[in-house]
Amino acid sequence: MKGLVPLPVLLPLFAVGLKFVLGPRRLRIQTLISLAVLTADLVISSILMVGADQHGPIVVQVGGFAAPLGITLVVDRFSGLMLAISSTVTLAVLVYSQSQRTADENEDEAGTPLAVFYPTYLVLAAGIADSFLAGDLFNLYVGFEVMLTASYVLMTIGGSEQRIRHGAVYIMVGASSSLLFVAAIAVAYAACGTVNLADLSTRLATTEPAVRLAVQVLLLTVFAVKAAVFPLSAWLPDSYPTAPAPVTAVFAGLLTKVGVYSLIRTQTLLFPHDGRTSLLYAVAALSMIVGILGAVAQADLKRLLSFTLVSHVGFLVLGLALGTVRALSGALFYAITHITVQTTLFLVTGLIERREGTADFGRLAGLARMSPLLGVLFFLPAMNLAGIPPLSGFVAKLALLQAAAAVGGVGAYFLLAAMLVTSLLTLYAMSKVWSRAFWRDPGEGLGKERERQIVFPGVAGVAVIRSTVGEARGIGGRRIATGENYPAGMLGATIALLLLSLAYTVWAGPIARYTTRAAAELLDPAAYVQAVQAVVGGAH
Template sequence: MKALVPLPVLLPLFAVGIKFVLGPRRVRMQTFISLTVLVADTVISTVLLVEADRHGPIVVQVGNFAAPLGITLVVDRFSGLMLAVSSTVTLCVLLYSQSQRFADENEDETGAPLAIFYPTYLLLAAGIADSFLAGDLFNLYVGFEVMLAASYVLMTIGGTDARIRHGAVYIMVGAASSLLFVAAIAVAYAACGTVNLADLAVRLAVVAPAARLAVQVLLITVFAVKAAIFPLSAWLPDSYPTAPAPVTAVFAGLLTKVGVYSLIRTQTLLFPHNRQAPLLYTVAALSMIIGILGAVAQADLKRLLSFTLVSHVGFLVLGLAIGSVRALSGALFYAITHITVQTTLFLVTGLIERREGTADFSRLAGLARLAPVLGLLFFIPAMNLAGIPPLSGFIAKLALLQAAAADGGVGAYILLAAMLVTSLLTLYAMTKVWARAFWRAPGEGAGKAAERQIVMPGSDSVAVVRSAYGAARGIGGRRISTSESYPVGMLGATVALILISLAYTVWAGPIAEYTERAAAELLNPSVYINAVHAIGGTH
């Protein structure tokens, strides 16, 4: 079983090497390799999740160098869950982008944009997997850098003015956070003589309080930037909406969650008795309220969803701030729900842009009548994000509300109130989008500029919609025409993610039991520490 642990990182990297050997003209072969690798990653990650739940953490010391000298990879219940969900999401987004490519032929004569996209996308998947598996701070840093280097390319692919401009801001923020991460590693090593997480957990307990606090504050700051936690989130709403739909979807679903994962991992493992709860209470509440206020003020769907992303990261920080098994369990449940739902909403936005040429819902109208499939695909994840029962978003939020009420402290009650306000405003924001883009009669509002030919009842003609707003841009950055049709792969990937989110509702009981076991394991750091220090791991 240990042999499987490095594969979610190694397989994508190996595939990238093969792609460079194949060259830019073998786009179909590159697509096949990418899909095969990500399917294998999904299967392997699922197997590791099950094994970690049954037998405890799976530890691999790369090169057989015992900790803390070698590179340590660890799969426990928490990392296994995040790894399995992230692999599934990256696979679905790749299917979506592949279908978009075949439908719109978004490449030049040499296939260069897609020849860049596929290997870079696999690098992103490898960096995400390495971040979840890392058992030491330096390897976590490497995972972040691989992931961020790939994201720089994906964000600016196509070279449009907006992508280059906002991509530059994204790169500067990423570079600054990376420098801060290096500083945190340096301080940790100077104080403890190790960067292995299990060793740090033991040694930080006996170092000077000032040194321990310095390491903690630096790590919180670094991961707050990565997770887009207020007030270090201003870069996100401007950066994500400019990227192509598949790129924005995977960024929104996963990149911020890697930051949240790292924050939860380091705070529960390295600082189990001093998680800076007042600070976490404050940033969680501010992220929720300010993020959702930014969302309700938007007229562009991508920007609205980007602000809700900032807002709902606050729910995950809330679970860490309260710090009980129930709170962390609710946060983990909400993490996998939010990854799936947020990715789905951005994919649906891509379908809307493909059809209408814009994501500005003040200029859209009548989509529920003209495109009922889009209406259904948007409505289900939108209501899930708002936390409408009995969907999984409601179940996870209910667990967090119960945890806040059970805590009984002033900070917990403030967070409880912030959660309720945020959920109501999220419902308002989603309802506003529905009312304007889907529910209005076709031709209302600014959408009158569109040239529309609407099917009348009893007519045998096919509705034709030509948007006057300008065509959307695909992966390669070239203009694509709007269309009434929906490629099977784009629809299939979106529907698959919706079905997965609905499965979270159907199997909410077993999932909640799993997240409770994962939360209990997180709050008992000795399990992780003993597994890493044991000779050869646990099995």
């Protein structure tokens, strides 16, 4: 079992090296390698998640350095869960993007954008896995830097002016938070002589309160930026919508959750008894309210979903703020639901852009009538995001509401009210999109007049009506013809994630029991610390 732990990081990186050996023109082979590697990652991650649940944290020491300076990789219930869901999402988005490329032939003569896309996407997957597996602060920093570098390339692929401009803001924010991260690592190492998380959990408790507070504040700030927690979230709604649909989907689904994961991991492991409740209460409530108010004001679907992303990160911070097993369990349940639902919604947005040439729902109309499948694909995850029963979003939010009511007090009841208001406004925002883009008569939109023709299903296409209304940009930045000739892979990946989000409702009992065990392990990290110290030789 231990031999599997490094593979979610090593396999994508090995594949990247292999792709460079093959060269940029063998895109079909590159695609097959990417699909094989991410499928293997999903299988391995699932095995590790089950193993950590049944046998406790799985720890390996790599890098060839003496403990505790070596690289420690740890899989417990929390990291195993996040690793499995991230592998699922990265695989689904890769299938979506590959199918889009096959249908649109979206590449220049040398195939350069796609030759860059596939290796960079695998580097991103490796960085995400490394962040979830990291057992020390420095390796966590490395995981973040790998993600930052890869995400900047993916965000600006195609080289359009808008992407470069917003990508520059993104990289500046990321670089600034990285400097703070280095400062936090330096302070922690100077005070404790280690950056191993298990060692820090014991040594920080004996350091000066001022030093411990400095490390805590620095780490809170760094991970709040990464998670797009208000008021450190202004960069996200401008940066994410400019990227291609598959890139935006994986960013929205996973990158902010890596920040939330790190926030929960460090706060529960390193500062289990230090006061943070009031600050986290305020941050969670403001993220929910400000984010959803921003979403309500949007007329573009990508920007609206980006603001809901900020808003619903507040639900995850709320679980940490309440600090009970029930609250953290609800937050973990909501994390996997939100990752799946948010990714699905951005993939659906990509299908809408493909058909209509725009994501501005003021210019859209009649989609439910002209494309019922597209209507279903949007409606179900939109209602899940709003928390409509019996969908999994409702189950997770209900757990958080019950946890807040059980904690009691002014702060908890304020959070409870913020959750209810945010859910209602999310429903309003989703209903506004539905009523304008899907429900009203086709002639009421402001888009170009459609030229309709019959298209018979082909190898890549599955729909029968094509509407040429404009153009959209694909992965490589080149303009492509729009229409409802959806490639099978794009539809298949979207439907698969939708079905997974619906399956969470059916499996709500087993999932809730798992997240409860994971939350209890987070709030009582003795097993985590003992497992790590047993491997690193107790060098502390």
